[in-house]
Amino acid sequence: MSDATATAVAESPQHGGATPPAKGGRWRGDLGESITRNLGLLGVLALLIIIGAVTQPDLYGDSSWVWSNVLSILQLASVVGVVTVGMTFVIIGGGIDLSAGAIVALAGVWATTVATQSYGAAGMIFTAIIVGTIVGLVNGVLISYGRLVPFIATLAMLVAARGLAAQISGKQTQVSANTFINGIAANKFLGIPILVYIFAGVVIVGWVLLNRTTFGRRTVAVGGNPEAARLAGINVKWHSLLLYALSGLCCGIAAIMLTAQANSAxxxxxxxxxxxxxxxxxxxxxxxxxxxxxxxxSVLGVIIFATITNLFAINGLPVEIQNMVKGGIIVAAVLIQQFRFKSVTQFFARNKVTTT
Incomplete structure (x- = not known):
C-alpha cells in the first residue's frame, strides 16, 4: 500500500489509531495540541528565568552575563539533547532504550583507544558513530527479530556495554590527545560554541526526518498501532530495527561531544x-x-532540565534537591498524559456527540 494509505489506516479509529484532525484550522487536532503544549513549555522556561532574576538580581542585571549564561545552558543541554533526539524516535515508535548512556560510554572509550587515535580525528569520529550505530542495531535485532521486550533487551545492553567499555579501557580514563576533537568543545563560531551548532544540526535533521519524510510517518504509524501499520504494508520489524540504529547513531555523536568536553573518555x-x-x-x-x-x-524538555540545573548551581543549592525537583516534574508530566484526552480532536468529537 502507499504511505498515504498506511497513515490513514494507522490513524483510523477502527484500528485503534487517533481520530483524523478536524477541518477548519491549524489550531485544531494534534497539531494545535502540540503547539499549545510547546507554548506551555516556553512558559515554564520563562518562569524559571523569572525565578533566577528574583533570586540573583545582580547577575541577571548584567546583560553580558545573561548571554554567557544562555550559551552555558545550551552547551550543557547539547550532549543530552542529541541523545534525546534519538530517544524520541524510539519512544514514538513504541519502544524504549535504557542503554543510551552505556552506548555513549562504549563509543567514547572505543574512539579514544591508542589504536583509534592513531587514525586522527576522522578515525575517532567514524569509530564512535559506527560503534554507536552497530550497538543500536544489536538492540533492534534482539527486539524486532529476537522478540525480546525492549525494556529487557536494552537493560541487558546497558550492563553489557558498560562492561565492555570497562574491559577496553582497563577501568582507566583514556585521554584524548587529538586537538581537533578537543577543540570541538573549546572553540566557538560567531561567539556560539561548536557543540551548540552540532546540537542544532541534529535537531534540524531529526525534525525533518520525523515531519517531512516517509520514515517519520511510518514511525508514528508503527508506534500508534503496529498491527494496523503491518496491514498497511509497513515492515514493522525492520522499521523498529532502524529506530534503534538511529538512537545508537545519536549516541555515537554524543560520545564525541562528551569526549571533547572532558578531553577524555x-x-x-x-x-x-x-x-x-x-x-x-x-x-x-x-x-x-x-x-x-x-x-x-523534546528539545524544550532538555533545555528546561538544563535551566533547572543552571538555576540550582548559581543559587548554590544541593544536587539532591535538584533531583527531587526533576523527579516531581517527570511525575507531573506522566500524570498529565495519563488523565488527559488523547487529542483535542477527540475532545471536540465527544462534545459534538453529546450536544447533538
Missing amino acids: QAAMGNLYELDAIAAAIIGGTLLSGGRGTIIG
Whole structure:
C-alpha cells in the first residue's frame, strides 16, 4: 500500500489509531495540541528565568552575563539533547532504550583507544558513530527479530556495554590527545560554541526526518498501532530495527561531544543519560505508549532540565534537591498524559456527540 494509505489506516479509529484532525484550522487536532503544549513549555522556561532574576538580581542585571549564561545552558543541554533526539524516535515508535548512556560510554572509550587515535580525528569520529550505530542495531535485532521486550533487551545492553567499555579501557580514563576533537568543545563560531551548532544540526535533521519524510510517518504509524501499520504494508520489524540504529547513531555523536568536553573518555561517562533523555521526551509531550511526540517538545524538555540545573548551581543549592525537583516534574508530566484526552480532536468529537 502507499504511505498515504498506511497513515490513514494507522490513524483510523477502527484500528485503534487517533481520530483524523478536524477541518477548519491549524489550531485544531494534534497539531494545535502540540503547539499549545510547546507554548506551555516556553512558559515554564520563562518562569524559571523569572525565578533566577528574583533570586540573583545582580547577575541577571548584567546583560553580558545573561548571554554567557544562555550559551552555558545550551552547551550543557547539547550532549543530552542529541541523545534525546534519538530517544524520541524510539519512544514514538513504541519502544524504549535504557542503554543510551552505556552506548555513549562504549563509543567514547572505543574512539579514544591508542589504536583509534592513531587514525586522527576522522578515525575517532567514524569509530564512535559506527560503534554507536552497530550497538543500536544489536538492540533492534534482539527486539524486532529476537522478540525480546525492549525494556529487557536494552537493560541487558546497558550492563553489557558498560562492561565492555570497562574491559577496553582497563577501568582507566583514556585521554584524548587529538586537538581537533578537543577543540570541538573549546572553540566557538560567531561567539556560539561548536557543540551548540552540532546540537542544532541534529535537531534540524531529526525534525525533518520525523515531519517531512516517509520514515517519520511510518514511525508514528508503527508506534500508534503496529498491527494496523503491518496491514498497511509497513515492515514493522525492520522499521523498529532502524529506530534503534538511529538512537545508537545519536549516541555515537554524543560520545564525541562528551569526549571533547572532558578531553577524555571512561566507562562511567554518560551515566544516567538515558533517564535524562526519556524524561526530557516525556515532558516534551512524547507518549510512553508510542504514536505521538515532537522533536521541538523534546528539545524544550532538555533545555528546561538544563535551566533547572543552571538555576540550582548559581543559587548554590544541593544536587539532591535538584533531583527531587526533576523527579516531581517527570511525575507531573506522566500524570498529565495519563488523565488527559488523547487529542483535542477527540475532545471536540465527544462534545459534538453529546450536544447533538
